[in-house]
Amino acid sequence: MLPVRVFFKKQGVAAYISHLDLQRTVFRAILRSGVRPCYTEGFNPHIKLAFAVSLSVYQESECEIFDFFTEDDLSYDEITARLKASFPECLEVIRAAAPVKKASELALADYRVDLYTSKSADEIKEALSGSINVVKKSKKGDTLTDISPLIRSMRFEQTGLGVRMYIRCACGSGEHLNLRYLTDYLGGMITDSRVTRTALLTSDGEALV
Amino acid sequence: MIKDEYLPLLKKVERPGRYTGGEFGCTYKDKNAVDLRMCFCFPDTYEIGMSNLGVKILMHCLNKLDFLWCERAYAPWDDMEKLLRENKLPLYALESGDPLCEFDIVAFTLQYELSYTNAVNMLDLAGIPWYSAERGEDDPLVIGGGPCAYNPEPVAEFFDLFSIGEGEEHLCEIASLYRECRKKGMKKAEFLRLASHIKGTYVPSLYDVEYNEDGTVRSIAPKYEDVPAVVEKRIIGDLDKAPFPAAFEMPYIEAVHDRVTLEVFRGCIRGCRFCQAGMVYRPYREKSVDVLDECARQSIAATGYDEMSLASLSISDYSHIDELVDRLLSWTEEKKVGLSLPSMRIDAFYAELMKKVMSVRKSGLTFAPEAGTQRLRDVINKNVTEEEILRSCRMAFENGRQNVKLYFMNGLPTETDEDITGIAKLAGSIIGEFGGRAVGVTVSVSCFVPKPFTPFQWEAQDTVEELKRKQQLLRSEIRSRKITYNYHTAEVSHLEGVFARGDRRLCKAVAEAVRRGQRFDSWDEFFSAENWHDIFATVGIDESFYANRRREYGEILPWDHISCGVSKRFLINESEKARRGETTPDCRTKCSACGANQLGGERRCCR
Numbered sequence: 001m002l003p004v005r006v007f008f009k010k011q012g013v014a015a016y017i018s019h020l021d022l023q024r025t026v027f028r029a030i031l032r033s034g035v036r037p038c039y040t041e042g043f044n045p046h047i048k049l050a051f052a053v054s055l056s057v058y059q060e061s062e063c064e065i066f067d068f069f070t071e072d073d074l075s076y077d078e079i080t081a082r083l084k085a086s087f088p089e090c091l092e093v094i095r096a097a098a099p100v101k102k103a104s105e106l107a108l109a110d111y112r113v114d115l116y117t118s119k120s121a122d123e124i125k126e127a128l129s130g131s132i133n134v135v136k137k138s139k140k141g142d143t144l145t146d147i148s149p150l151i152r153s154m155r156f157e158q159t160g161l162g163v164r165m166y167i168r169c170a171c172g173s174g175e176h177l178n179l180r181y182l183t184d185y186l187g188g189m190i191t192d193s194r195v196t197r198t199a200l201l202t203s204d205g206e207a208l209v
Numbered sequence: 210m211i212k213d214e215y216l217p218l219l220k221k222v223e224r225p226g227r228y229t230g231g232e233f234g235c236t237y238k239d240k241n242a243v244d245l246r247m248c249f250c251f252p253d254t255y256e257i258g259m260s261n262l263g264v265k266i267l268m269h270c271l272n273k274l275d276f277l278w279c280e281r282a283y284a285p286w287d288d289m290e291k292l293l294r295e296n297k298l299p300l301y302a303l304e305s306g307d308p309l310c311e312f313d314i315v316a317f318t319l320q321y322e323l324s325y326t327n328a329v330n331m332l333d334l335a336g337i338p339w340y341s342a343e344r345g346e347d348d349p350l351v352i353g354g355g356p357c358a359y360n361p362e363p364v365a366e367f368f369d370l371f372s373i374g375e376g377e378e379h380l381c382e383i384a385s386l387y388r389e390c391r392k393k394g395m396k397k398a399e400f401l402r403l404a405s406h407i408k409g410t411y412v413p414s415l416y417d418v419e420y421n422e423d424g425t426v427r428s429i430a431p432k433y434e435d436v437p438a439v440v441e442k443r444i445i446g447d448l449d450k451a452p453f454p455a456a457f458e459m460p461y462i463e464a465v466h467d468r469v470t471l472e473v474f475r476g477c478i479r480g481c482r483f484c485q486a487g488m489v490y491r492p493y494r495e496k497s498v499d500v501l502d503e504c505a506r507q508s509i510a511a512t513g514y515d516e517m518s519l520a521s522l523s524i525s526d527y528s529h530i531d532e533l534v535d536r537l538l539s540w541t542e543e544k545k546v547g548l549s550l551p552s553m554r555i556d557a558f559y560a561e562l563m564k565k566v567m568s569v570r571k572s573g574l575t576f577a578p579e580a581g582t583q584r585l586r587d588v589i590n591k592n593v594t595e596e597e598i599l600r601s602c603r604m605a606f607e608n609g610r611q612n613v614k615l616y617f618m619n620g621l622p623t624e625t626d627e628d629i630t631g632i633a634k635l636a637g638s639i640i641g642e643f644g645g646r647a648v649g650v651t652v653s654v655s656c657f658v659p660k661p662f663t664p665f666q667w668e669a670q671d672t673v674e675e676l677k678r679k680q681q682l683l684r685s686e687i688r689s690r691k692i693t694y695n696y697h698t699a700e701v702s703h704l705e706g707v708f709a710r711g712d713r714r715l716c717k718a719v720a721e722a723v724r725r726g727q728r729f730d731s732w733d734e735f736f737s738a739e740n741w742h743d744i745f746a747t748v749g750i751d752e753s754f755y756a757n758r759r760r761e762y763g764e765i766l767p768w769d770h771i772s773c774g775v776s777k778r779f780l781i782n783e784s785e786k787a788r789r790g791e792t793t794p795d796c797r798t799k800c801s802a803c804g805a806n807q808l809g810g811e812r813r814c815c816r
Binding site: 012013014016017018021022024025027028029030031032034039045057058086087088089090192 | 211219
């Protein structure tokens with residue numbers, strides 16, 4: 001049983017498919033690749049596969065990760081080549097490799113956020129200084145939460161179309177910030193936004209490999 | 210793939226994955242390097258269209274032609290339609306993202322009558338003139354096919370030509386001819402005249418239809434001598450040699466049938482008298498086990514699906530069903546591929562086959578007795594006995610199923626209230642057999658719609674009031690809480706009934722409906738009986754003339770100039786036998802000389 005960590009991008013039209021749809025697509029792409037995956041035991045066996053973290057619909061990523069196991073005796077280069085051929089263009093496989101760190105070490109992520117706006121970088125920066133109170137919906141009802149403690153750093157740049165932000169924030173099974181809360185918070189100040197995850201990191205800021 | 214200018218729309222619609230394109234398995238070609246660009250349109254949602262095997266087969270055949278690139282389009286849901294119109298963006302094809310109006314050929318598959326409004330609306334969204342007569346030399350050629358093309362008259366004025374029957378070869382021949390004609394600088398009209406000489410081509414504009422004073426058809430006649438008086442359907446002679454798409458577009462979002470569909474045979478040996486498919490797909494032709502096994506292996510490998518269904522009209526009638534299932538199970542179990550056999554006949558549903566299939570995945574079990582009494586089952590030639598129904602259900606329950614679903618129809622010819630209450634009695638006796646156990650029966654009742662090319666094509670459809678009365682009667686007869694009762698909306702079946710046997714005069718009703726914003730008529734969200742009554746009244750169409758009128762055998766029917774191979778003499782004979790409650794044996798037991806054998810075909814069972 002060979003553990004395989006797959007690094008892939010989720011870009012372009014893939015931004016419009018949900019996490020559930022992504023899972024189904026990935027299962028089928030693996031089965032097409034001819035790399036035989038390991039299955040769970042039990043009455044209704046399914047492929048043993050776990051994504052490091054989900055990505056919200058409308059967001060893109062240059063650095064997604066899932067882990068699975070294969071029962072085949074193949075080199076990681078061979079696995080990489082086969083997966084590259086069997087994944088759709090908008091889900092580009094970067095490489096398959098042996099996992100070095102535990103997926104549970106994921107704690108931070110970097111994002112690049114393009115804001116389509118007539119506001120200046122300084123105005124956006126000003127709007128995001130201090131506490132950022134957003135309404136979080138849950139089964140227990142709506143709660144007002146300050147998401148600013150989840151943000152580790154922010155950087156702003158003026159671009160032709162508006163403002164580009166670089167954000168590092170909490171990500172993973174513990175603390176987690178969905179960037180949609182931030183773009184929703186900016187609401188009226190922007191006409192549209194494009195969120196791209198650029199790195200998945202451990203708590204000390206090292207890449208999850 | 211969808212173009213950038215459309216992207217902002219996607220954040221505002223439900224299920225944006227319907228509109229992106231870019232699926233794995235799409236065919237891309239250099240648009241400047243092909244002579245013809247074609248768009249295959251499915252006039253319903255993406256999820257339904259992507260489930261259709263016919264579209265996959267035809268796209269595969271067409272894209273094998275190096276001079277042609279065939280792409281796909283589906284009907285946008287109303288949220289997307291609204292945004293397209295607001296932003297003045299035309300409907301586009303999913304592969305190139307180019308608007309449909311830029312294509313040379315726009316093809317529609319007409320799977321059911323209630324998608325007619327969607328088809329015309331798609332032309333509108335693409336900026337293509339609706340009517341064939343209004344389209345110029347630079348507009349796309351608009352063609353249609355599929356089961357509704359056997360009576361294409363209610364949409365005849367919107368289409369330049371129809372492909373009648375199985376399209377694998379025919380569409381390629383049409384495309385080749387169109388390419389040739391355009392190279393020679395010929396006009397569309399010249400092309401259409403030549404196309405009419407290709408077997409299976411129906412060009413509505415080349416026929417004159419005249420009516421009698423009572424509204425019936427007086428004559429349907431070709432305008433020119435060289436145009437065939439009767440258009441005979443096309444079939445594929447040897448299904449083993451028919452092109453099979455092992456790989457195809459893989460949807461990101463879940464399609465209705467999201468699995469490999471293995472077509473085992475075409476046609477049906479049974480001859481149920483209400484069933485259009487059972488008549489128009491004749492003669493019965495099989496694929497061989499070796500070919501099917503190879504197709505299945507290739508398709509599972511190329512798609513990555515872990516489910517496969519054996520599709521045909523009555524799968525257990527396949528002459529080598531045991532051998533086929535064994536061959537498939539020999540490798541599907543190891544690959545963890547689930548195998549499903551829908552459309553099993555009750556009589557053929559014997560224990561061994563059932564156990565085999567159940568060992569893979571426990572899917573729902575559905576049987577179709579169609580009618581509640583033996584008398585009526587004999588009238589419709591559904592040769593199934595109550596004993597067989599009970600035995601099948603017993604097997605299902607003994608093998609661990611807790612629910613079976615039974616399909617019935619209301620409004621069948623000669624139906625009495627006793628036949629309706631018979632449905633409740635039948636369901637009750639199934640429950641009674643297993644009194645102590647927690648088993649359930651779902652009774653699903655649709656409304657009978659008489660269809661062209663069936664022995665019931667002359668019958669009057671029950672009125673909406675009568676159908677509703679029967680539905681309520683059945684409701685009052687069902688007393689066990691273990692029986693779940695579902696029934697179809699009578700008004701929807703009525704509309705289907707109007708269009709199924711309609712003539713060319715219905716084109717103006719379709720056009721008026723599209724103008725008024727009727728779409729997705731098979732969807733509860735959009736169907737409106739009141740709107741349709743108003744539409745028919747506005748354009749002067751008497752609905753009951755089409756739906757509720759009994760025709761004489763001698764009447765010229767609007768589809769008499771189309772032939773599916775089954776003779777009118779056979780249909781009349783079957784209709785008479787139905788009246789007498791006599792059954793007809795299946796084609797394997799005895800050939801009933803329906804006439805379809807003259808079309809040819811390998812591995813068939815007719816003489």
